[in-house]
Amino acid sequence: KQARIIGAPTDYGANRRGVDMGPSAIRYAGLADQLEDAGVSCTDVGDVTAPPAETQDADKRVPEEGNAKFVEEIEAVSHELAEEVEATIAGGATPLVVGGDHSVAIGSLRGAAADADIGTVWFDAHADLNAPSTSPSGNVHGMPLAAALGHRDFAGVDWATAPRLNPENVVWVGLRSVDDQEAADVRDSAGTAFTMSDIDEHGIDEITERAMAIASDGVDGVHVSLDLDWLDPNEAPGVGTPVRGGVTYREAHRAMEIVAEHDREHDSLRSMEAVEVNPILDEHNETAHLATELAASALGKRILGRE
Ligand code: ARG
Numbered sequence: 001k002q003a004r005i006i007g008a009p010t011d012y013g014a015n016r017r018g019v020d021m022g023p024s025a026i027r028y029a030g031l032a033d034q035l036e037d038a039g040v041s042c043t044d045v046g047d048v049t050a051p052p053a054e055t056q057d058a059d060k061r062v063p064e065e066g067n068a069k070f071v072e073e074i075e076a077v078s079h080e081l082a083e084e085v086e087a088t089i090a091g092g093a094t095p096l097v098v099g100g101d102h103s104v105a106i107g108s109l110r111g112a113a114a115d116a117d118i119g120t121v122w123f124d125a126h127a128d129l130n131a132p133s134t135s136p137s138g139n140v141h142g143m144p145l146a147a148a149l150g151h152r153d154f155a156g157v158d159w160a161t162a163p164r165l166n167p168e169n170v171v172w173v174g175l176r177s178v179d180d181q182e183a184a185d186v187r188d189s190a191g192t193a194f195t196m197s198d199i200d201e202h203g204i205d206e207i208t209e210r211a212m213a214i215a216s217d218g219v220d221g222v223h224v225s226l227d228l229d230w231l232d233p234n235e236a237p238g239v240g241t242p243v244r245g246g247v248t249y250r251e252a253h254r255a256m257e258i259v260a261e262h263d264r265e266h267d268s269l270r271s272m273e274a275v276e277v278n279p280i281l282d283e284h285n286e287t288a289h290l291a292t293e294l295a296a297s298a299l300g301k302r303i304l305g306r307e
């Protein structure tokens with residue numbers, strides 16, 4: 001397997017400053033070495049362009065619905081990132097996007113869907129299905145799935161020309177913090193939501209297997225989106241929107257191993273991202289390190305290696 005690391009150092013989509021240093025922290029934690037150890041040959045293309053938020057106009061809004069911060073900046077990042085992701089897939093490698101806040105998923109999904117129909121498995125405490133008109137915060141990291149599914153609030157923004165992310169192939173895993181309107185929108189959506197209760201009831205193996213099966217059903221591939229706040233804050237303290245009661249270190253690895261197994265059997269993993277690592281809030285770069293380990297598991301790392 002070949003991976004191409006693409007950094008997306010943004011914090012436009014999040015309240016807590018510092019998540020723009022995520023790519024740097026994840027690289028410093030040894031991402032490339034972890035992947036090489038896993039038998040994945042990897043190249044790092046560096047970062048897409050993302051000027052510091054301080055140099056941009058914080059009041060930039062979506063034209064129609066005035067409740068989404070830094071949309072123009074996020075649009076520019078999405079554009080460049082989508083091109084990198086698309087080119088990576090065209091070249092036969094797996095894009096591994098490192099964030100940055102979760103708004104970078106708009107670009108990842110767009111790139112992964114440029115030439116294909118895709119599904120996604122969203123490993124996250126949050127559903128990220130808010131739209132500008134429903135978001136309580138105005139932070140676009142809570143909106144990437146609404147954006148990728150072509151929500152009307154984003155009319156006029158260039159990503160609104162919908163990528164081929166099939167609503168039926170959207171699967172959430174590990175939800176435990178969903179806003180009221182957002183919960184109704186998740187229930188009304190064609191996607192499948194597995195909450196922490198579902199993981200407690202059925203176990204991480206069964207839920208992840210079902211998630212990969214649903215996300216990959218009838219499409220060309222799956223984008224795996226890993227928000228580090230999916231894990232319990234005891235394991236992953238370096239995130240901007242921690243929610244207690246998340247998955248454990250071992251459950252997270254197990255889930256990523258199941259992603260890798262599914263990919264070996266079905267060639268299903270089209271692209272992946274690890275987002276929301278905030279080194280300012282982290283403890284000794286632990287969360288960044290966790291991101292490197294989980295990416296390696298998803299891309300095929302095994303304790304005893306492979307023959
Ligand atoms: N639902 C909340 C919001 O819309 C939190 C979103 C958190 N998203 C994330 N990618 N960490 O603001």
Ligand code: MN
Pocket residue numbers: 124125126227229230241276
């Ligand atoms: Mn989250």
Ligand code: MN
Pocket residue numbers: 102124126128141227
């Ligand atoms: Mn998220």
Ligand code: MN
Pocket residue numbers: 262265266
């Ligand atoms: Mn199977």
